[in-house]
Amino acid sequence: MILDLESMLRCPECRASPIRFASPPVCGACGWSGRVSRDIPDFVDPSHLSRQHNEELAAQENAVEDYYENEQKVSCHWDRMSADELPPLLGYPAGPVLDLGCGTGSAGAAVRRTGAAVVGVDLTLACLEVARRRLDAVVRAEAAHLPFKDEAFDAVIARGALHHMADARSAMREIARVLRRGGRALLVDPREFPWLEPVKHAIRKDDSSFTEDHHAYTIAEYRALVEEHLAVDKVLTFHAFAIMIAVGLDLVPLPSWLPKRMIARGLYKLDRALDKTPVHKAGHLVAVCAHKN
Numbered sequence: 270m271i272l273d274l275e276s277m278l279r280c281p282e283c284r285a286s287p288i289r290f291a292s293p294p295v296c297g298a299c300g301w302s303g304r305v306s307r308d309i310p311d312f313v314d315p316s317h318l319s320r321q322h323n324e325e326l327a328a329q330e331n332a333v334e335d336y337y338e339n340e341q342k343v344s345c346h347w348d349r350m351s352a353d354e355l356p357p358l359l360g361y362p363a364g365p366v367l368d369l370g371c372g373t374g375s376a377g378a379a380v381r382r383t384g385a386a387v388v389g390v391d392l393t394l395a396c397l398e399v400a401r402r403r404l405d406a407v408v409r410a411e412a413a414h415l416p417f418k419d420e421a422f423d424a425v426i427a428r429g430a431l432h433h434m435a436d437a438r439s440a441m442r443e444i445a446r447v448l449r450r451g452g453r454a455l456l457v458d459p460r461e462f463p464w465l466e467p468v469k470h471a472i473r474k475d476d477s478s479f480t481e482d483h484h485a486y487t488i489a490e491y492r493a494l495v496e497e498h499l500a501v502d503k504v505l506t507f508h509a510f511a512i513m514i515a516v517g518l519d520l521v522p523l524p525s526w527l528p529k530r531m532i533a534r535g536l537y538k539l540d541r542a543l544d545k546t547p548v549h550k551a552g553h554l555v556a557v558c559a560h561k562n
């Protein structure tokens with residue numbers, strides 16, 4: 270599918286279209302002008318970002334090499350493998366599809382492999398630089414101020430994104446706005462386990478990739494967040510135990526010769542098998558499949 274990104278954009282200031290997708294992007298109506306950062310169209314208003322946000326962004330820059338794209342980490346392979354679960358849950362959209370909080374683009378790439386054009390949005394430039402190679406287009410923008418026209422997308426996916434956000438409710442409002450009527454959304458995030466939260470907190474206490482905004486949702490909270498703007502079709506929990514082992518393995522220095530991809534695949538297959546049993550109820554991830562009426 271050919272993607273005409275320019276025709277999907279609107280001005281974040283006066284909300285008129287069209288945006289001239291020059292370098293930098295400019296509004297033909299009010300004269301608003303964005304930026305181009307590392308060759309990526311940038312719609313972020315720096316005044317919206319707190320000091321804590323900026324610290325998290327700086328940490329995320331390093332996380333690309335240390336974690337997201339580090340093939341020595343079991344979870345790096347896990348993220349890539351598990352992305353193939355997403356297109357069926359999203360109903361194989363024709364596109365275009367928005368991958369919100371795309372990171373390095375593994376979720377969007379899985380959707381793209383099924384034939385849809387995918388636009389990735391994130392705040393972290395280092396992530397977008399990788400995602401650009403996997404997706405049809407990338408844009409730097411804030412989830413609460415998306416620079417797209419109403420109903421520009423056939424589907425929206427946000428994997429592991431909402432739990433990072435200070436204002437997930439505004440992000441959901443924007444997701445619903447840019448989704449066409451009848452279009453589907455898939456939201457996936459880690460869920461809250463009361464016994465696990467203190468452990469996660471202890472592990473991350475010196476890691477500025479995890480600000481105070483970080484929040485694990487209960488299933489009921491997560492459903493309610495989506496239901497404010499979209500009709501919920503189903504709520505799933507999955508990946509019960511093996512994902513914990515995978516994440517745990519990444520915390521200890523493993524010898525480089527250990528086949529991380531193979532370990533990830535074995536653990537992933539275990540969780541997929543458990544997901545077909547009632548054990549899925551103990552799943553570490555919660556997903557909401559929804560549509561716009």
Ligand SMILES: [Zn+2]
Binds near residue numbers: 284297
């Ligand atoms: Zn304008």
